[in-house]
Amino acid sequence: MTLETVLERIDSDIGEATDRLLDLLRIPSISTDPAFKDHCDNAADWLVSDLQTLGVTTEKRPTQGHPMVVGHVDGPGPHLLFYGHYDVQPVDPLDLWDRDPFDPAIEETPAGKVIRGRGSSDDKGQLMTFIEACRAWKAVHGSLPCKITFFLEGEEESGSPSLVPFMQENAKELTTDIALICDTGLFESAVPAITTQLRGLLGEDFTITGPDRDLHSGMYGGLAMNPIRVLSKILAGLHDETGAVTVPGFYEDVPELADEIRAQWQGLNFDHETYLGDVGLKEPAGEQDRTPLEQIWSRPTCDVNGIWGGYTGDGFKTVLPSQASAKLSFRLVGQQDPDKIRESFRNYLESNLPAGFTVEYRTEKGSPASQMTIDDPAFEKARKALSDEWPRPAAYVGCGGSIPIAGYFKDILGVDSMLIGFGKDDDQIHSPNEKYDLESFHKGTRSWARILHELTR
Amino acid sequence: MTLETVLERIDSDIGEATDRLLDLLRIPSISTDPAFKDHCDNAADWLVSDLQTLGVTTEKRPTQGHPMVVGHVDGPGPHLLFYGHYDVQPVDPLDLWDRDPFDPAIEETPAGKVIRGRGSSDDKGQLMTFIEACRAWKAVHGSLPCKITFFLEGEEESGSPSLVPFMQENAKELTTDIALICDTGLFESAVPAITTQLRGLLGEDFTITGPDRDLHSGMYGGLAMNPIRVLSKILAGLHDETGAVTVPGFYEDVPELADEIRAQWQGLNFDHETYLGDVGLKEPAGEQDRTPLEQIWSRPTCDVNGIWGGYTGDGFKTVLPSQASAKLSFRLVGQQDPDKIRESFRNYLESNLPAGFTVEYRTEKGSPASQMTIDDPAFEKARKALSDEWPRPAAYVGCGGSIPIAGYFKDILGVDSMLIGFGKDDDQIHSPNEKYDLESFHKGTRSWARILHELTR
Numbered sequence: 027m028t029l030e031t032v033l034e035r036i037d038s039d040i041g042e043a044t045d046r047l048l049d050l051l052r053i054p055s056i057s058t059d060p061a062f063k064d065h066c067d068n069a070a071d072w073l074v075s076d077l078q079t080l081g082v083t084t085e086k087r088p089t090q091g092h093p094m095v096v097g098h099v100d101g102p103g104p105h106l107l108f109y110g111h112y113d114v115q116p117v118d119p120l121d122l123w124d125r126d127p128f129d130p131a132i133e134e135t136p137a138g139k140v141i142r143g144r145g146s147s148d149d150k151g152q153l154m155t156f157i158e159a160c161r162a163w164k165a166v167h168g169s170l171p172c173k174i175t176f177f178l179e180g181e182e183e184s185g186s187p188s189l190v191p192f193m194q195e196n197a198k199e200l201t202t203d204i205a206l207i208c209d210t211g212l213f214e215s216a217v218p219a220i221t222t223q224l225r226g227l228l229g230e231d232f233t234i235t236g237p238d239r240d241l242h243s244g245m246y247g248g249l250a251m252n253p254i255r256v257l258s259k260i261l262a263g264l265h266d267e268t269g270a271v272t273v274p275g276f277y278e279d280v281p282e283l284a285d286e287i288r289a290q291w292q293g294l295n296f297d298h299e300t301y302l303g304d305v306g307l308k309e310p311a312g313e314q315d316r317t318p319l320e321q322i323w324s325r326p327t328c329d330v331n332g333i334w335g336g337y338t339g340d341g342f343k344t345v346l347p348s349q350a351s352a353k354l355s356f357r358l359v360g361q362q363d364p365d366k367i368r369e370s371f372r373n374y375l376e377s378n379l380p381a382g383f384t385v386e387y388r389t390e391k392g393s394p395a396s397q398m399t400i401d402d403p404a405f406e407k408a409r410k411a412l413s414d415e416w417p418r419p420a421a422y423v424g425c426g427g428s429i430p431i432a433g434y435f436k437d438i439l440g441v442d443s444m445l446i447g448f449g450k451d452d453d454q455i456h457s458p459n460e461k462y463d464l465e466s467f468h469k470g471t472r473s474w475a476r477i478l479h480e481l482t483r
Numbered sequence: 484m485t486l487e488t489v490l491e492r493i494d495s496d497i498g499e500a501t502d503r504l505l506d507l508l509r510i511p512s513i514s515t516d517p518a519f520k521d522h523c524d525n526a527a528d529w530l531v532s533d534l535q536t537l538g539v540t541t542e543k544r545p546t547q548g549h550p551m552v553v554g555h556v557d558g559p560g561p562h563l564l565f566y567g568h569y570d571v572q573p574v575d576p577l578d579l580w581d582r583d584p585f586d587p588a589i590e591e592t593p594a595g596k597v598i599r600g601r602g603s604s605d606d607k608g609q610l611m612t613f614i615e616a617c618r619a620w621k622a623v624h625g626s627l628p629c630k631i632t633f634f635l636e637g638e639e640e641s642g643s644p645s646l647v648p649f650m651q652e653n654a655k656e657l658t659t660d661i662a663l664i665c666d667t668g669l670f671e672s673a674v675p676a677i678t679t680q681l682r683g684l685l686g687e688d689f690t691i692t693g694p695d696r697d698l699h700s701g702m703y704g705g706l707a708m709n710p711i712r713v714l715s716k717i718l719a720g721l722h723d724e725t726g727a728v729t730v731p732g733f734y735e736d737v738p739e740l741a742d743e744i745r746a747q748w749q750g751l752n753f754d755h756e757t758y759l760g761d762v763g764l765k766e767p768a769g770e771q772d773r774t775p776l777e778q779i780w781s782r783p784t785c786d787v788n789g790i791w792g793g794y795t796g797d798g799f800k801t802v803l804p805s806q807a808s809a810k811l812s813f814r815l816v817g818q819q820d821p822d823k824i825r826e827s828f829r830n831y832l833e834s835n836l837p838a839g840f841t842v843e844y845r846t847e848k849g850s851p852a853s854q855m856t857i858d859d860p861a862f863e864k865a866r867k868a869l870s871d872e873w874p875r876p877a878a879y880v881g882c883g884g885s886i887p888i889a890g891y892f893k894d895i896l897g898v899d900s901m902l903i904g905f906g907k908d909d910d911q912i913h914s915p916n917e918k919y920d921l922e923s924f925h926k927g928t929r930s931w932a933r934i935l936h937e938l939t940r
Contacts, residue, residue: 225701227701227801229799229801231799235763236763236764237762237763237764238762238763239762239763241762242884243784243786243788243812243814243883244682244684244814244882244883244884244885245779245883245884246762246779246883247779247784247786247812247814247883248768248769248770248778248779248782248783248784248814248883249755249758249759249767249768249769249775249778249779250759250762250764250768251764251766251768252768252786252787254718254787254789254790254809255718255719255721255722255768255786255787257715257790258714258715258716258718258719258787258790259715259719261711261712261715261719262712262715262716262718262719262720263719264712265712298706301706302706302707305694305695305696305698305703305707306693306694306695306696306839307693307694307707307708307839308837308838308839309708309837309838309839310706311705311706311707311708311709311712311837312705312706313705318706321705321706322702322703322704322705322706325705326705327700327704327705329700329704329709329712329801329803330709330711330712330715330792330793331700331793331794331799331800331801331802331803331804332711332792332793332794332795332800332802332804333711333714333715333790333791333792333793333795333807334790334791334792334795335787335789335790335791336787336788336789336790336810337788337789337810338789338790338791338808338810342686342688342788342810342812342847343788343789343810344684344686344786344788344812344884345788345789346786346788347788347789350790351795352711353793353794353795353799353800355700355704355799355801357700357701357704357705380765380766380768381765381766382763382764382765382766390799425701426700426701426702426703426704426705427699427701427702427801428701
């Protein structure tokens with residue numbers, strides 16, 4: 027009953043584990059603000075020291091930006107890589123916090139105890155669940171259960187500029203059998219989840235120019251084509267009446283959901299009315315013949331993220347503007363190729379420009395979707411471990427957003443990732459009063475112990 | 484041959500007339516900027532003194548803003564009112580001027596002599612054409628030809644806030660047989676014109692709200708309806724494929740053009756390709772079954788003057804915004820009722836909002852179109868006078884913009900207006916390097932002498 031002993035150790039150590047987390051949370055490691063550079067460095071040092079106490083050979087590795095923390099511990103197979111990030115988001119607006127974001131504490135709330143402070147959920151609390159599981163294992167067994175590489179980043183909240191070059195330069199060192207990424211959440215704050223598909227992203231930022239100057243709508247209105255009218259028509263034409271995206275060929279490389287995954291998602295009984303109702307909406311807007319979960323997780327989308335043109339100040343100006351602009355993004359799935367979609371969209375746009383109109387693009391790099399191949403038995407083992415720990419069985423879920431790190435592991439290292447995390451929907455990550463439930467921290471740590479047990483027995 | 488004598492007097496006096504105009508142009512009477520308040524007052528004083536030299540009983544009349552200049556001279560019928568404005572636009576950006584805007588001068592250009600300076604065309608040069616015609620008449624005849632009321636405003640360039648109250652309070656004093664307004668131009672810089680129809684204006688400034696906060700397009704994209712998508716569809720639906728406006732009932736009170744006016748307009752041989760080509764456009768955008776001049780002058784329109792929503796800064800933010808906003812304006816003609824059009828537009832908009840979406844309007848007052856009844860023989864007399872002076876015969880033309888003053892004369896005083904002016908398309912009014920052709924000033928003055936002759940003989 028060695029797993030039970032490890033879990034008991036986690037339970038008895040939870041107070042000290044929480045103190046360690048509070049200690050790490052006190053370091054204001056805001057990566058995007060150069061004024062906090064030394065603090066980022068201090069957080070990296072803290073992790074190096076802590077991992078060394080577990081017998082992990084750990085170094086702070088310099089980059090052009092904040093350092094990476096890389097640690098190795100030898101052992102029997104399999105070889106795991108664990109990824110988390112020690113940097114945090116800025117804290118503005120500070121006046122909306124009920125406490126100093128870097129003076130964290132355990133608070134009692136009607137829903138139970140929470141760890142309050144910047145980074146508690148994203149991602150220091152999450153990454154410490156794995157480290158605490160390792161600590162308990164080591165305390166019970168004297169060593170970690172298998173060969174593990176720790177890879178902790180300090181620039182995730184500022185676009186990870188050093189990540190790809192670092193992975194490319196150190197590809198051999200970082201290549202393992204599988205990667206574990208702890209930066210996601212429980213499904214609906216309750217169901218343990220392994221995220222196996224992430225949507226890709228393609229941005230298009232462009233300006234349409236019609237007349238070569240702003241015109242007076244009294245002098246030209248009616249006769250001169252208005253770029254905002256042209257833009258509106260182009261944007262309105264991007265969806266048909268069933269909610270499908272009309273860009274030619276858009277759905278060509280979109281796979282149907284596997285029956286097994288479809289059945290699992292149906293079993294989740296996703297309450298889309300509450301999900302939308304919580305933000306003031308009533309009706310799903312996506313493809314009418316797809317379930318709400320499919321609309322978010324496994325179907326591609328097109329959204330306008332910004333639009334501007336003409337006079338937008340107070341009062342009125344009867345201007346017929348020279349230009350109109352928009353920022354669009356496409357969420358991609360399956361094998362959709364960002365370059366192909368971009369080309370098709372631009373053909374559609376340009377074929378709808380009146381004679382003499384021009385368009386200028388401000389190009390953004392696109393990224394394809396990530397789809398994990400769950401054939402590796404590690405996935406089912408992890409799912410069993412999570413199901414054993416939590417009241418409800420674990421599910422393979424999708425994620426509507428893009429978490430580029432999983433794609434990098436696959437593309438650069440050829441390594442599949444299991445994205446497992448314990449955040450809840452109300453953790454207020456990136457916002458004031460960020461928190462991490464003590465339950466997330468405690469059961470998260472126990473979850474990793476169970477996963478290590480399943481993967482290595 | 485008394486008219487010939489007056490015209491000869493105008494010709495021989497043109498140098499001194501120009502000097503008087505330069506004198507008036509040196510007063511920086513920018514009405515919108517409180518720092519120039521005393522200068523506005525000085526311009527009013529200048530005009531009072533000048534009119535008094537013509538035997539016109541003239542006063543500077545106080546308002547909440549800049550003063551009105553009101554003068555009366557008795558005589559035989561008809562009783563004419565002459566309107567102009569002595570205030571000018573601001574001069575920014577000053578560095579684009581080739582000379583001090585308030586140090587005016589006669590300049591030689593390849594196209595002939597021009598009077599360069601702020602207000603030369605809009606409207607000091609124009610209003611002085613009428614006063615100089617009166618001066619020559621008085622010099623020849625010893626008195627003016629008929630009963631005339633002079634009504635000169637100092638707030639036209641800042642929205643005329645005092646105009647309506649002043650007209651209401653002094654309605655009896657200002658009521659005449661007909662009003663002459665000198666604030667328009669020659670058609671295509673060459674054809675003398677009497678503007679007999681002006682489009683009205685209805686503004687709609689509104690914000691659509693969908694979700695009650697900005698959403699992450701990864702979390703909600705596909706499932707949550709995007710307000711920019713809703714707004715684009717609403718705006719795109721405002722015109723059909725033939726360029727007609729689709730708001731229900733929009734064309735109900737739009738009259739067909741009288742055959743005589745249609746024939747005159749066709750005779751103008753409007754070169755819409757050059758008109759559009761000059762601002763970088765190639766194709767007319769209005770109703771396909773209407774001529775370009777009808778599209779600008781006698782057909783109602785709908786234009787988006789501004790649009791905004793979501794993230795519009797540098798780079799990308801995958802936000803699914805809570806709100807999207809637009810400013811629309813409708814140019815109205817005939818008997819179109821602004822209130823009725825507003826209601827119909829709002830019904831259309833609201834019937835296209837998804838369940839749970841709301842709209843907030845920032846109301847702007849609408850104004851109906853002005854259509855002069857040219858049955859008054861004064862119109863044909865003035866047209867003859869203009870045709871006698873200029874190489875090409877004069878035409879009744881429309882104006883796509885709104886000149887509220889003509890509507891006020893009609894609504895408050897019951898007086899029809901003849902809008903006659905001599906500005907050219909390249910006068911750069913409201914812009915740096917404003918000018919007025921010496922030809923406009925000289926032949927404009929001669930035109931008024933001819934009009935006075937025709938109206939009073």
